Every structure is written in C-alpha cells, then in structure tokens.
Amino acid sequence: MIITCPESSCRAENDARQERCLRCETPLRGYVKLLNHHHRLFNQGLACARRDEYAQARDAFAAVVAWCPRDIEARNALAMACFALRDWQAARLQWQKALELAPNDAIARQGLECIPEVEKRTAKFAGKTIVRAVRHLTHAHNTSRDQRKKR
Numbered sequence: 001m002i003i004t005c006p007e008s009s010c011r012a013e014n015d016a017r018q019e020r021c022l023r024c025e026t027p028l029r030g031y032v033k034l035l036n037h038h039h040r041l042f043n044q045g046l047a048c049a050r051r052d053e054y055a056q057a058r059d060a061f062a063a064v065v066a067w068c069p070r071d072i073e074a075r076n077a078l079a080m081a082c083f084a085l086r087d088w089q090a091a092r093l094q095w096q097k098a099l100e101l102a103p104n105d106a107i108a109r110q111g112l113e114c115i116p117e118v119e120k121r122t123a124k125f126a127g128k129t130i131v132r133a134v135r136h137l138t139h140a141h142n143t144s145r146d147q148r149k150k151r
C-alpha cells in the first residue's frame, strides 16, 4: 500500500510500512493507523446501509466526517443516511457542505433536489434512487484522488 505524506508541503509517496516519510521525516505510523480506522468505519457504515440500518450507518459516517471533514464520499454517505432517516435538515446541511468542497458533485446536487421543500412532505420518488446510491459508494484512498483533492 502506498500512502501520500500527510505534510501538505511534502505529499511524497511512501510505502505504508515506512516509519517516517522518506523525504521530510514526518512520522507515518499514527497517520496510517488513523487512515485504516477511518476506512474501516466507512465500510461499517456502508454495511449498515446495505442492511437498511440507517441510524447505525449515520453514526459511522458521522464519525468519519468528524475526522476527515474534506472526505466527500463520507459526507455524501452521511447525507444519504440522514435522508433515508427523513432527517431532511441534516441531509441538506451535509450536502450543502459537500458542494462547498466539490461544487460539481453529482450526488450532492441530486440529493439536494430530492429534499422536500416542506418538511412534512415525503420525498419525491427520485429520493429512492438517492438512498440506493449509497450502496455504490466506494472509499478508495488512492493517492491520485488525494492529490486532486489537495490543490
């Protein structure tokens, strides 16, 4: 596994087994542990969502977002779980934040459109597609994506 050095001025690619970044000596152990935990939590959330256990899925995704606020997949997943629980306000907030980070994100845009304007009204039929889309989310921590996110 290759990981990108978390130091923003460095971003060198290192083998995940390295103790320190080869270029800047930033310690990598703790970072790798955190990444792995983050990844595991996200997958737990997905597993819950696939079993239609959206409250548990929401909690797992919320923890991922708390750790990595710039993780768009996690934020979309969190919004979908809130959406599935008909917590429109929370879903809207998360999708709005996702769009602040990635203005062209299709899932967040579609999601926002599906939120009923009147809180008590049920979501449009298209809402089901949004909820189902969570099943297709993946969480690949590949370096190219991380670099693109950085800019």
Ligand SMILES: [Zn+2]
Pocket: 005, 006, 007, 010, 011, 012, 021, 022, 023, 024, 025, 026
């Ligand atoms: Zn480095």
